[in-house]
Amino acid sequence: MPAGFPVDVRATDWDDPVATALREAMEAEMRGRYRDRLAELERQAAEPGRRGTITVEPDDVVYVAVAYAAGEPAGHAALRRPPGPPTGDLAGDLAGDLELKRMYVASDQRGTGVSTALLSAVEGAARSLGAPRIVLQTGDRQPDAVRLYERAGYTRIPIFPPYELLRFSICMEKVL
DSSP states (O other): OOTTOOEEEEEEOTTOHHHHHHHHHHHHHHHHHTGGGHHHHHHHHHSTTOTTSSOOOGGGEEEEEEEEETTEEEEEEEEEOOSSOOOGGGTTTTTTOEEEEEEEEOGGGTTTTHHHHHHHHHHHHHHHTTOSEEEEEEETTOHHHHHHHHHTTOEEEOOOTTOTTOTTEEEEEEEO
8 A cells, every 4th residue: 555545543442353453463463573582581570579561451551542544553552650669770751651551553554644643642641641751661672663663753761661671672752
């Protein structure tokens, strides 16, 4: 699909079947991209008190968006309240913030404006919810995502919980 094709971003529920299918597609892609690191991730996710390393608890989710291009599902993004109380050097730093989770654009839709439309919708929702900033975590094998976020005004920050044990994490913020 050519760039600039109209993108329709719709708020939906976490358990919406289209949103679920897009998250499953993202999981499959990430499993392939980080295949050699999966054992480490799964071990860390199973550690007591490590809520949120890989999974997103639906009760923490405050906004879910699905993007459609030409009427077809093209992308997904969600906002959640960061899990747990913050600990360590960043204790208290995440208070009131929202975390961007499960940002995904179908491979055949990349470069068409879907990611920009999703980010715009997510940022608008975060502002309407009164969040002072959005934080996110991505990985070192997602350079296109990092470039997207940097172009949209996100800057790197120290790795925040629960990602501190994931050495390949890249954490970013955008002050709203």
